[in-house]
Amino acid sequence: xxxxxxxxxxxxxxxxxxxxxxxxxxxxxxxxxxxxxxxxxxxxxxxxxxxxxxxxxxxxxxxxxxxxxxxxxxxxxxxxxxxxxxxxxxxxxxxxxxxxxxxxxxxxxxxxxxxxxxxxxxxxxxxxxxxxxxxxxxxxxxxxxxxxxxxxxxxxxxxxxxxxxxxxxxxxxxxxxxxxxxxxxxxxxxxxxxxxxxxxxxxxxxxxxxxxxxxxxxxxxxxxxxxxxxxxxxxxxxxxxxxxxxxxxxxxxxxxxxxxxxxxxxx
Numbered sequence: 494x495x496x497x498x499x500x501x502x503x504x505x506x507x508x509x510x511x512x513x514x515x516x517x518x519x520x521x522x523x524x525x526x527x528x529x530x531x532x533x534x535x536x537x538x539x540x541x542x543x544x545x546x547x548x549x550x551x552x553x554x555x556x557x558x559x560x561x562x563x564x565x566x567x568x569x570x571x572x573x574x575x576x577x578x579x580x581x582x583x584x585x586x587x588x589x590x591x592x593x594x595x596x597x598x599x600x601x602x603x604x605x606x607x608x609x610x611x612x613x614x615x616x617x618x619x620x621x622x623x624x625x626x627x628x629x630x631x632x633x634x635x636x637x638x639x640x641x642x643x644x645x646x647x648x649x650x651x652x653x654x655x656x657x658x659x660x661x662x663x664x665x666x667x668x669x670x671x672x673x674x675x676x677x678x679x680x681x682x683x684x685x686x687x688x689x690x691x692x693x694x695x696x697x698x699x700x701x702x703x704x705x706x707x708x709x710x711x712x713x714x715x716x717x718x719x720x721x722x723x724x725x726x727x728x729x730x731x732x733x734x735x736x737x738x739x740x741x742x743x744x745x746x747x748x749x750x751x752x753x754x755x756x757x758x759x760x
Contacts, residue, residue: 495555498570501579506570508592509549511582512651525649527591527662530557535659536591537561543593543662551577551588558589595649598667601640605682609637610705611752612684613745614675616721617712618645625656626742627710632660634749639666640707642675676724679707686725687752688717689744693729697751700728708748713741 498506508524527536527545536545547568550558558569578584605612613636618624624646631639639648645668647653648661669678676686684707687700700706709725711717717725730739730747739747 494566494568496568496570498572499576501576505568506549506580508547509570509580509590512590523595525593525595525654526651527593527654527659528585528589528651529587529655530589532654532659532662533558533589533591534561535662536593537563541659541662542665543596545591546594547592549577549580549590549592551585554588593649593662599665601667601669601678601682604638604640604665604667607637608705611636611749612638612640612679612705612707613749614640614642614679614686614707614709615645616642616675616709616717617715618710618741619712621646621650621653622656623713623740623742624648624650625653625661626740627745628653628657628660628664628666630660630742630746630749631664632657634746634753636664636708636749636753639664640675640679641666641668642673643669643671674721674724676707676709676721679709680724687728687748688722688725689730689748690716690722690727691729691732691738693727695726695728697728697730697748700726700752702752706752708745708752710741710745 512526527533535541545567547570548558549570551574552571555571563569572580574588577588613631628648648666654661669675679686684705686707686709688709709717709721730744
């Protein structure tokens with residue numbers, strides 16, 4: 494449903510106005526914004542866990558939006574580029590925005606009801622680039638779920654969604670209550686919890702695959718807290734020349750490739 498808009502103050506466009514994430518949460522609570530062709534391709538696909546509520550597109554991107562075959566009742570607001578820039582509060586070069594709504598975090602037992610063979614636990618991930626990169630890898634290598642502690646940043650932050658290339662919209666996730674241990678929670682669900690550490694006692698390729706695996710990742714620098722490490726088996730990725738530092742998103746990609754490859758081979 495194409496709707497031409499010419500007034501940046503049109504009240505129907507309120508969720509798209511000044512789309513800084515902090516302002517969006519304060520004004521519209523459960524709303525989130527997606528941007529760019531790659532992300533919206535995922536957002537409008539059957540694989541997305543979220544349904545779009547509206548699109549805002551620059552007039553020169555109408556053909557792109559229609560190529561997704563959006564539902565007939567989905568509002569698609571169309572604006573000239575200058576009007577669109579005025580709506581969002583900065584030059585939006587991609588010319589494609591989507592509006593979604595958050596859902597409540599499922600209980601951990603519900604998230605893991607289908608017993609995905611490999612899941613990811615995140616502790617203290619504060620950087621949205623890293624959050625997006627981890628979700629991108631999780632989607633690429635088939636991780637079945639993500640479990641976040643209370644201190645990790647928001648996966649539905651606009652930049653995290655963009656960096657994930659829509660992976661955040663595909664991989665199921667939940668966030669635990671403040672003070673809850675991700676390692677203990679996953680161990681309680683029957684998972685072998687693997688804490689990545691440069692000083693891990695086991696090499697990544699030595700991990701047994703006799704039961705479902707949970708890959709536990711912590712923030713760069715300090716890494717995982719001792720309390721989380723104590724409830725997990727420590728695993729390392731050997732590096733050349735004694736170098737012991739990998740970006741956490743890169744680490745997730747290496748580890749997920751190895752673990753999912755071996756799990757698939759074991760089936």
